[in-house]
Amino acid sequence: MLTLFDLVIRSMRKNIKHYYLYFFALIFSVVLYFVFATLQYDSAVVEGAGQSMRFAAAFKVAGILLIIIAGVFIIYANAIFLKRRSREIGLYQLIGLNKGAVARLLIIENTILSAGALVIGIAIGMLVSRVFLLLLMKLVGHDGFIALSFSTAAVIQTAVVFVAIILLTSVQMLYTVYRNTLLGLFNAEKKGEHPKKPRTAISSILALLGVGLIGFGYWLSGNMLNDLIFFNMLAVLASTILGTYLVFRVTISWLLYQIRTRKQGHLGLNNSLSIASLMHRMKGNANSLTIITVLSAMTLAMLGGSYSLYYSTEKETRYVMPFDFMFEEESSIWFDRYDLSVQDFEKGLKENGIDYTTETIELLDVGGTYEKGVFPAFLGQMEGLYNASIVNAEQLQKAGLQMETPKNGTLIFHSASLGTVAKDTKIPFKIYVASGDKERVFTAVKFGEGDVVNASFGPQLVVNDADFTEYKRMMHPENEVRNVQVFTITNKDQLALASEIRHKNKDEETWSYGFDYYSMYESSIQSNGLLIFIAGFLGLVFLISTGSILYFKQMTEAEQEKQSYATLRQLGFTVKDIMRGIMRKQVFVFGLPLMIGLLHSIFAIKAASFLFMSDITIPASIAMGVYGLIYLMFAVLTVGYYRKTVKAAL
Amino acid sequence: MKETYTMGKTVLHAQNVRKSYGTRGNVQQVLKGIDLRVNKGEFVGIMGPSGAGKTTLLNVLATIDRASAGAILIDGDDISKMKDAKLSAFRRDKLGFIFQDYNLLDTLTVKENILLPISLGKVKKKEAEQRFTEIATILGIEEIAHKYPHEISGGQKQRTSAARALINEPSMVFADEPTGALDSKSASSLLNTMEDVNKQRGVTIMMVTHDAVASSYCSRVVFLKDGTIYSELYRGDKTRQAFFQDILKVQGVLGGDNVDAL
Numbered sequence: 001m002l003t004l005f006d007l008v009i010r011s012m013r014k015n016i017k018h019y020y021l022y023f024f025a026l027i028f029s030v031v032l033y034f035v036f037a038t039l040q041y042d043s044a045v046v047e048g049a050g051q052s053m054r055f056a057a058a059f060k061v062a063g064i065l066l067i068i069i070a071g072v073f074i075i076y077a078n079a080i081f082l083k084r085r086s087r088e089i090g091l092y093q094l095i096g097l098n099k100g101a102v103a104r105l106l107i108i109e110n111t112i113l114s115a116g117a118l119v120i121g122i123a124i125g126m127l128v129s130r131v132f133l134l135l136l137m138k139l140v141g142h143d144g145f146i147a148l149s150f151s152t153a154a155v156i157q158t159a160v161v162f163v164a165i166i167l168l169t170s171v172q173m174l175y176t177v178y179r180n181t182l183l184g185l186f187n188a189e190k191k192g193e194h195p196k197k198p199r200t201a202i203s204s205i206l207a208l209l210g211v212g213l214i215g216f217g218y219w220l221s222g223n224m225l226n227d228l229i230f231f232n233m234l235a236v237l238a239s240t241i242l243g244t245y246l247v248f249r250v251t252i253s254w255l256l257y258q259i260r261t262r263k264q265g266h267l268g269l270n271n272s273l274s275i276a277s278l279m280h281r282m283k284g285n286a287n288s289l290t291i292i293t294v295l296s297a298m299t300l301a302m303l304g305g306s307y308s309l310y311y312s313t314e315k316e317t318r319y320v321m322p323f324d325f326m327f328e329e330e331s332s333i334w335f336d337r338y339d340l341s342v343q344d345f346e347k348g349l350k351e352n353g354i355d356y357t358t359e360t361i362e363l364l365d366v367g368g369t370y371e372k373g374v375f376p377a378f379l380g381q382m383e384g385l386y387n388a389s390i391v392n393a394e395q396l397q398k399a400g401l402q403m404e405t406p407k408n409g410t411l412i413f414h415s416a417s418l419g420t421v422a423k424d425t426k427i428p429f430k431i432y433v434a435s436g437d438k439e440r441v442f443t444a445v446k447f448g449e450g451d452v453v454n455a456s457f458g459p460q461l462v463v464n465d466a467d468f469t470e471y472k473r474m475m476h477p478e479n480e481v482r483n484v485q486v487f488t489i490t491n492k493d494q495l496a497l498a499s500e501i502r503h504k505n506k507d508e509e510t511w512s513y514g515f516d517y518y519s520m521y522e523s524s525i526q527s528n529g530l531l532i533f534i535a536g537f538l539g540l541v542f543l544i545s546t547g548s549i550l551y552f553k554q555m556t557e558a559e560q561e562k563q564s565y566a567t568l569r570q571l572g573f574t575v576k577d578i579m580r581g582i583m584r585k586q587v588f589v590f591g592l593p594l595m596i597g598l599l600h601s602i603f604a605i606k607a608a609s610f611l612f613m614s615d616i617t618i619p620a621s622i623a624m625g626v627y628g629l630i631y632l633m634f635a636v637l638t639v640g641y642y643r644k645t646v647k648a649a650l
Numbered sequence: 651m652k653e654t655y656t657m658g659k660t661v662l663h664a665q666n667v668r669k670s671y672g673t674r675g676n677v678q679q680v681l682k683g684i685d686l687r688v689n690k691g692e693f694v695g696i697m698g699p700s701g702a703g704k705t706t707l708l709n710v711l712a713t714i715d716r717a718s719a720g721a722i723l724i725d726g727d728d729i730s731k732m733k734d735a736k737l738s739a740f741r742r743d744k745l746g747f748i749f750q751d752y753n754l755l756d757t758l759t760v761k762e763n764i765l766l767p768i769s770l771g772k773v774k775k776k777e778a779e780q781r782f783t784e785i786a787t788i789l790g791i792e793e794i795a796h797k798y799p800h801e802i803s804g805g806q807k808q809r810t811s812a813a814r815a816l817i818n819e820p821s822m823v824f825a826d827e828p829t830g831a832l833d834s835k836s837a838s839s840l841l842n843t844m845e846d847v848n849k850q851r852g853v854t855i856m857m858v859t860h861d862a863v864a865s866s867y868c869s870r871v872v873f874l875k876d877g878t879i880y881s882e883l884y885r886g887d888k889t890r891q892a893f894f895q896d897i898l899k900v901q902g903v904l905g906g907d908n909v910d911a912l
Contacts, residue, residue: 265761265795266778268769276757567753570714571767571814572742574735650714 025077029070030121037154038129062534073545078169090185106173114166139529207254210246213239221607249286273581292546296597301604304620306535310528311619317521319416319450323486326454326515348501355490359399363389363482371430387458392468414448415459454515547634554638558645565649590635662688667720680706682877693848695865696858698874704858712824746815746823750830752807754799761795764813805836825857841867866894
């Protein structure tokens with residue numbers, strides 16, 4: 001007597017070829033989720049997070065995203081898997097098993113498979129989570145010994161999430177069994193659309209519209225910094241996504257159709273295997289290619305952006321903290337009460353054998369107005385000049401800043417916070433500096449990089465010594481002259497120690513402000529490191545999911561076209577001839593989403609580049625290059641699978 | 651290997667061809683030494699009961715499968731010694747195929763399917779177009795040139811398949827049960843066309859069939875039994891009816907599986 005369970009075991013053994021695809025998808029999702037959960041609960045990470053709640057919050061959001069990606073991926077893989085097996089499902093019903101029994105059979109299989117994947121996935125996850133933890137700690141600049149403890153909570157959380165996903169896939173199986181007719185099941189694998197002649201007028205309009213929408217989205221993304229910025233962002237998104245869909249749904253088929261018509265039947269082998277095959281399935285593929293493209297673009301933008309942040313942390317910190325340390329004389333600000341005095345700091349440095357240079361810089365606090373219409377409208381009516389300081393270029397040069405000396409009557413405009421938007425501001429422009437009843441006009445001839453003193457609240461107007469002395473002399477007595485003392489540590493390796501000395505009075509209650517490069521760098525690298533880790537992790541998950549989906553889809557297509565390959569080989573085409581055509585098809589299947597996704601992300605990053613003070617071309621290109629390389633590996637795998645199929649066809 | 655041509659007219663010459671399947675200890679001999687000579691312009695039918703080795707013989711002669719032993723010469727070239735790549739090129743240049751289930755590419759139109767074998771560039775577009783028009787006219791499929799296989803009938807599909815087999819002007823066409831999936835009207839129409847092509851264009855055809863009606867169109871029928879040639883019938887000047895009766899007689903002696911067809 002053959003029980004249902006025996007049947008399950010037999011069918012699983014026989015179907016191992018189909019299963020492994022789904023099985024790997026499951027294991028892969030479990031591993032990544034488990035790693036993530038482990039990190040989330042890990043004491044080293046929790047401690048590393050320190051006072052900030054950022055770690056926990058970021059992990060939580062990323063965790064939810066991860067569940068969504070894993071869920072969609074598994075359901076998608078299951079759908080492909082079910083489609084491949086639909087004939088078998090039909091066969092069971094044909095030989096007299098009722099639908100209930102078939103459903104039970106599938107669900108038992110699914111449970112065994114998923115339980116196995118869960119156990120294997122968690123085991124692998126335990127092995128690799130240490131690697132990920134080390135990576136995370138390295139990225140946030142934490143060194144020292146890290147012990148990774150086994151986390152029961154992580155195991156439970158992973159199990160709960162995946163049991164839920166497995167329930168969903170079981171529902172999916174029930175649906176397949178109950179909602180399909182026998183005939184439908186038997187023909188499911190053969191199902192492909194037949195290319196129709198596109199209605200030329202409408203198609204060509206839609207085809208152009210798709211390209212037009214994307215173009216409009218790109219254009220708008222470069223011109224959205226105005227009062228309607230939020231609305232513009234939505235419009236960019238909507239127009240680009242709709243455009244992408246139209247490109248995949250209409251434009252490409254339309255183009256392929258044009259090429260094919262022009263060939264008048266003389267299609268050739270390469271085109272027969274690429275263009276014809278693509279046209280045959282474009283309709284069914286349009287949705288998934290659109291989703292893959294849009295999500296690739298998002299991932300790429302996210303990766304490019306966060307890697308750029310991480311990459312330029314040092315530079316961006318230097319923009320706001322040009323000197324290693326800075327003290328302000330006679331400061332009356334409350335938080336300095338507990339703070340270290342300059343004398344104690346210098347003493348501390350000497351005691352610890354740290355070489356340094358120090359200079360005093362004068363800042364003349366001024367107000368005034370800008371020439372009308374210099375700054376973009378969305379910054380509001382930026383005509384007033386507030387919290388500005390006039391600084392002497394000579395003093396800065398003496399303190400060790402590399403900078404040129406402006407001519408009489410001109411100034412170099414420095415502002416780290418304005419710097420990013422000011423990049424496109426026209427130069428030169430006039431600045432009217434108030435001084436009591438009089439007004440002095442300067443011409444700003446250049447935007448300087450970043451700030452020239454640490455933690456400045458407003459723009460700094462760097463002038464030459466003569467202008468500085470003159471202005472100081474005639475300055476209204478109400479305007480304050482602030483003296484700041486800046487320190488430069490000779491050996492940058494001692495910065496950490498110096499920073500410790502600087503903040504030695506700091507405790508939980510009081511927090512010394514300290515105009516200090518190193519502590520700002522440390523906290524930036526921590527948050528940027530966390531950001532790049534999470535972005536990278538999600539990016540990896542996403543990349544592998546989309547790559548696998550394309551791979552699975554192509555695997556199914558290869559199976560469906562097996563007979564064609566057999567015919568072609570009988571007709572006398574070699575494996576090499578056939579593979580040439582297939583590779584051309586893969587260039588479309590993998591290349592198109594990657595190319596369009598890259599293009600989208602380039603424009604997205606360009607649009608967001610106002611967030612960065614430094615140039616991010618290099619880091620963004622590196623991130624995109626790595627993404628593209630991993631993505632290409634899936635194309636190589638796919639071609640390998642095709643080659644195997646073509647070879648075995650005859 | 652020395653080869654004597656009969657006035658240079660031999661297209662295919664099989665010498666002691668053997669084919670066995672299976673691994674050591676469980677070897678099954680399907681072809682047990684076949685000697686066969688086909689002259690230019692012949693229309694040879696291969697008949698025999700199921701399991702006699704008809705399709706295996708066709709596949710081996712058509713270079714789709716390799717013989718275990720023996721020599722096969724087509725146009726003087728020994729195909730049993732050729733490497734795979736050369737065999738592919740040989741198939742493309744010299745042979746044509748018609749299959750029982752048509753084996754058309756679903757994704758291509760009729761015309762694209764037919765032009766496929768000459769698509770690797772050796773034939774100029776203008777000449778290809780000319781050949782296509784000529785063959786499509788003979789086979790009566792010009793009307794459906796731009797239709798897809800799913801839009802046409804079985805008979806039309808087989809005509810398309812036949813046109814594809816002829817487009818490269820092969821030395822020899824191999825047909826494996828070409829009428830097997832057709833209704834009798836389409837079948838006789840296709841066979842008439844094949845006969846015309848054979849007679850008027852001098853195309854050499856070898857056709858495997860289990861259908862006595864189909865083989866009565868041939869100029870010669872070779873009967874296989876248990877992997878060897880059992881007997882041969884030449885049509886000569888006989889009418890098709892008379893030839894058909896002869897074939898039936900041999901089939902009866904052979905104990906073939908298809909004596910019921912008329």
